[in-house]
Amino acid sequence: MKTQLNFQDADAFYEQLLDAHQDLSAEQSELLNARLVLILANQVGDAKVLKECVAAARQFPG
Amino acid sequence: MAESYAETAYSRGCEFTQGSGYALPEYPFREPPEIASGQPGHHEIVIVGGGITGLTMACALAQYGIGAVLLDEDNTVGAKGASSRGICYTQKSLEIFQRLGIYERIAAKGIQWSVGRTFAGEDEVYSFDLRQQGAFNLSTQPPFINIQQFYIEAYLVERIYELGNVDLRWRNRVTAFEQNNECATLTVSTPAGDYQLRADHVIDATGCHSPFRQWLGAAVTARKGDDRWCIADVRFSKHPPVERHTWIEAPFNDNRAVWQHLMGDNVWRIDYQMAPDSDPAEVSRAEVVRERLVRQFGADCEVEIVWVGPYAYRSECVERMRHGRVFFMGDAAKVVSPFGARGGNTGISDADNLAWKLAAVMKGRAAPGLLESYHEERHEAAQQNVKVTARTARFLRPATAVEKLFRTATLSLARQYVFARQLVNTGRMAIANPYTRSSACEPTGGLSVQNVAFEWPDGSRGTVNDLLRWADGRLLVLVFGSASAAALQRLAGLGAIAPVRAVQVLGADDSPGAAEWIRDPKDHLQGACHVFGHAWALLRPDSYVAATGESVDATLVHAVGRALGTALEEEETA
Numbered sequence: 001m002k003t004q005l006n007f008q009d010a011d012a013f014y015e016q017l018l019d020a021h022q023d024l025s026a027e028q029s030e031l032l033n034a035r036l037v038l039i040l041a042n043q044v045g046d047a048k049v050l051k052e053c054v055a056a057a058r059q060f061p062g
Numbered sequence: 063m064a065e066s067y068a069e070t071a072y073s074r075g076c077e078f079t080q081g082s083g084y085a086l087p088e089y090p091f092r093e094p095p096e097i098a099s100g101q102p103g104h105h106e107i108v109i110v111g112g113g114i115t116g117l118t119m120a121c122a123l124a125q126y127g128i129g130a131v132l133l134d135e136d137n138t139v140g141a142k143g144a145s146s147r148g149i150c151y152t153q154k155s156l157e158i159f160q161r162l163g164i165y166e167r168i169a170a171k172g173i174q175w176s177v178g179r180t181f182a183g184e185d186e187v188y189s190f191d192l193r194q195q196g197a198f199n200l201s202t203q204p205p206f207i208n209i210q211q212f213y214i215e216a217y218l219v220e221r222i223y224e225l226g227n228v229d230l231r232w233r234n235r236v237t238a239f240e241q242n243n244e245c246a247t248l249t250v251s252t253p254a255g256d257y258q259l260r261a262d263h264v265i266d267a268t269g270c271h272s273p274f275r276q277w278l279g280a281a282v283t284a285r286k287g288d289d290r291w292c293i294a295d296v297r298f299s300k301h302p303p304v305e306r307h308t309w310i311e312a313p314f315n316d317n318r319a320v321w322q323h324l325m326g327d328n329v330w331r332i333d334y335q336m337a338p339d340s341d342p343a344e345v346s347r348a349e350v351v352r353e354r355l356v357r358q359f360g361a362d363c364e365v366e367i368v369w370v371g372p373y374a375y376r377s378e379c380v381e382r383m384r385h386g387r388v389f390f391m392g393d394a395a396k397v398v399s400p401f402g403a404r405g406g407n408t409g410i411s412d413a414d415n416l417a418w419k420l421a422a423v424m425k426g427r428a429a430p431g432l433l434e435s436y437h438e439e440r441h442e443a444a445q446q447n448v449k450v451t452a453r454t455a456r457f458l459r460p461a462t463a464v465e466k467l468f469r470t471a472t473l474s475l476a477r478q479y480v481f482a483r484q485l486v487n488t489g490r491m492a493i494a495n496p497y498t499r500s501s502a503c504e505p506t507g508g509l510s511v512q513n514v515a516f517e518w519p520d521g522s523r524g525t526v527n528d529l530l531r532w533a534d535g536r537l538l539v540l541v542f543g544s545a546s547a548a549a550l551q552r553l554a555g556l557g558a559i560a561p562v563r564a565v566q567v568l569g570a571d572d573s574p575g576a577a578e579w580i581r582d583p584k585d586h587l588q589g590a591c592h593v594f595g596h597a598w599a600l601l602r603p604d605s606y607v608a609a610t611g612e613s614v615d616a617t618l619v620h621a622v623g624r625a626l627g628t629a630l631e632e633e634e635t636a
Contacts, residue, residue: 034471042481 001052084368086138087216091233093254102258105131106424108248109228109265110236110274112139114148114211115392115409116267117218121162122417124225126535126603128424131259132228133250135235139219140212148211148406149325154494155410156203157513157605161527164217165203171326172209178306180488183313187476188483192491200586201512202525206491209326211406239264239277239388246387263420264388267409270378272394278385285452287375289459290336292345295329295369300359302330308488310458310473314357319458319488329368332358333400335458342372375399375455379448383437389416396444401454401489404447411494411604412440418603421535422626427561432627435502443495450490457487497606504609504621511605514590516567517581524580526590529565530603536561537625538601541614542588544572549614552632560622560630600625 007013021029044050096103107123109116112134120132140147151159151168159165176192192205222228237256238249245260266274275282304324312320321333334354336345344350348367355365379396383389392409416436422428460466475482494510497503513526529538539553539562553564553576566576570583582588591599593610600608600621609621616632623630 030467031471031474034467035475038468038471038475038482038485039479 001049001056084140084210084212086140086212087219088138089219089230089232091137091253092231094231094234094250094252094257096257096259097252097255102247102260103131104245104260105129106262107131107265107420108133108246108259108261108263109267110248111265111267111269111392111394112215112219112230112232113267113269113392113409114215114218114406115394115413116265117215117222118158118162118410119265119267119391119413119417120228120230121164121218121222121225122158122414123421124222124227125162126417126421127227128417128421130228131261132222132230133234133236133248133259134230134232137232139215140210148400148403149208149323149331150403150407151207151209151214151410152403152407152492152494153201153203153205153512154492154510155407156207157201157527158410158414159214159217160203160513161530161605162218162221164214164221167217168207168209168214171213172207173304173324173326174204174207175304175306175324176205177303178308180486181307181309182311182473182476183317185477187310187473188486200514200590202515203513206403208323210329213326236268236273239274241387262387265416266388266390266394267392267413268394270376270393270397272390274385274388274390274394275380278388280385280390281381283379283381285377287455287459288338289375289455290338290340290342290345290372291374292334292336292342292351292372293370294332294334294351294355294367295325296332296355297327297329297366297368298355298359299364310469310486310488312358315354320358336372338459346370346372373400375459377448377452377455379441379444383412383441383444384433389433389436391416391440395440396448398447398451399455401451401458402491403489404451404492407492408443408447408495411443414604415440418535422561422603425535425561427536427626429627432502432625435500435627438500439497439502439508442497442499446495447492454487454489494606502608502625502627503606504617504624506611507600507607507609507621509592509607511592511599511601511607512590513605514586516587517583519574519579519581526587526601526605529580530601530605533563533601533603535603536563537603537608537622538562539564539618539622540567540587540591540599540601541565541576542567542582542591542593542598543569543596545575545614547575550575552614552618555632556619556622559632560626562622 041050107130109119109130109132112132116132120130123130156165159168178190179186180188222230233253235251236248237251240247246264248259250257250259266272307322309320311317315334318335323331325331351367351370376397380390383395391412398404419432419436423430460469472482472485476486497508500508511526515523515525518524556562557564566579567582567587568574568579591607593599597610597612598614598618599610602608608625611617619630619632
């Protein structure tokens with residue numbers, strides 16, 4: 001799993017992500033996020049990297 | 063409520079069953095000789111339970127020429143009442159039944175299918191055609207046949223009567239069990255009185271309510287869910303396509319799941335997901351079932367309800383498949399949800415796995431230690447099947463709001479993008495499970511070999527099963543391509559010290575060198591044995607490769623020893 005910067009344009013992505021949620025209900029936003037997780041997971045593909053990503057996401061800082 | 067479902071969990075009990083039912087054969091009770099003599103009989107093998115697993119075990123032993131006694135508590139096949147239970151038999155099971163001599167009857171009565179379609183709401187989200195998949199296309203048996211389980215059981219019974227060797231004892235119920243260093247002792251209750259049997263080996267094929275688990279104190283890992291289903295086996299005036307149709311969210315079933323599948327005699331199995339924790343007696347009432355069918359097929363469709371059975375998700379697995387003299391198999395060893403037909407088919411393979419090993423040990427061809435590999439191999443299969451079916455159960459019955467959210471996301475993506483269809487899990491069809499941690503297999507082995515065709519020396523067609531029958535319970539070494547004189551001599555020497563038969567498998571233009579040879583002009587046999595080019599494959603009687611390798615050397619000799627539960631030593635060659 002990459003922990004160093006890999007975005008070509010981090011600010012632009014963040015903006016796109018927020019824009020995508022504009023005008024959506026909480027329920028629609030949840031669905032968008034779930035769809036996005038699955039779409040991105042398929043881009044990664046590699047089982048070991050995915051496992052590390054899921055574990056990392058669950059590790060909330062104290 | 064959960065208790066009454068447990069009692070009806072896809073097996074023997076059918077207190078809530080409805081419908082006109084099936085006419086089942088009945089077999090005669092004969093007074094066991096032990097009752098008149100007053101002496102306990104002694105048998106090498108006693109099989110308890112005459113379901114599909116116990117009968118497959120009995121038939122396989124009979125075919126190997128091994129005697130056994132089978133005890134069954136009633137006098138018919140199918141559950142008491144008129145149950146149909148399992149319906150879908152995999153290629154591996156069909157190959158086993160071909161070897162046992164009942165495949166032709168199954169093929170004539172059953173329905174072949176290879177197309178499955180999955181719907182959400184009105185839309186098809188996913189479909190497959192198994193015939194297009196490489197894993198299925200080599201065998202002379204089709205990917206699947208659907209047929210009521212009791213037909214197969216009845217064919218097995220007739221085949222066992224034909225073969226002899228196994229004493230089928232109907233209306234013989236085992237009521238107590240104990241074992242020590244000498245033997246196992248079974249107390250058996252019959253209409254003519256009680257008696258005792260002593261046995262060297264006991265096969266527990268009594269199903270998911272196995273009394274042996276308690277008698278042996280066998281540890282069981284179990285999980286129960288709140289999901290409820292209700293099967294309706296029906297005949298009707300509509301004729302849907304011969305495909306497996308699955309709805310994840312069926313508009314005609316309150317957006318819950320539905321299965322639709324054809325069996326023999328034009329009977330369709332429609333399996334409805336019910337509301338969580340619903341009452342089994344209520345959901346299986348004839349009027350309620352009829353109403354569901356009308357909602358799906360329309361009021362103008364004439365429906366005859368043949369059989370109805372409610373069941374609950376249930377997942378159980380014993381921690382050890384062997385307890386001293388007792389071997390657990392089929393549902394006695396593990397219970398899974400029915401998705402992917404991983405129940406009955408696993409029991410059939412359990413039986414096929416243990417039968418050749420027990421036969422080999424009885425005939426002095428293998429060491430008793432080989433029997434340990436039954437646990438190693440079939441427990442791995444059981445655990446895998448529990449894992450796979452639990453994943454399907456979780457997709458079909460999301461436990462929390464977020465699990466439901468991900469399913470909704472998956473279904474919406476599956477309508478748009480190919481990749482997401484793979485996430486839609488309506489059941490992963492049973493396969494011949496690979497063995498990765500067996501003491502009887504090398505790391506190169508542990509894979510099933512499809513029943514592919516080849517050419518005998520006279521140009522006629524043979525199949526892997528013909529070779530296995532010819533080997534008659536011995537191991538089979540297939541040597542692909544031309545072989546050196548030294549290799550052929552070594553093979554002959556191996557045949558002298560171990561129960562092994564060797565066959566050279568030639569390409570279209572190779573010249574034979576060994577005494578026994580066949581041709582594999584399209585390399586199908588080679589592909590089925592998971593090898594390429596000059597190679598050997600060590601085939602077991604259950605049509606699994608124990609090992610594969612390149613040159614005929616000490617690795618082959620070692621693999622033969624391992625497959626027989628012993629260490630082999632070659633004799634010095636002059």
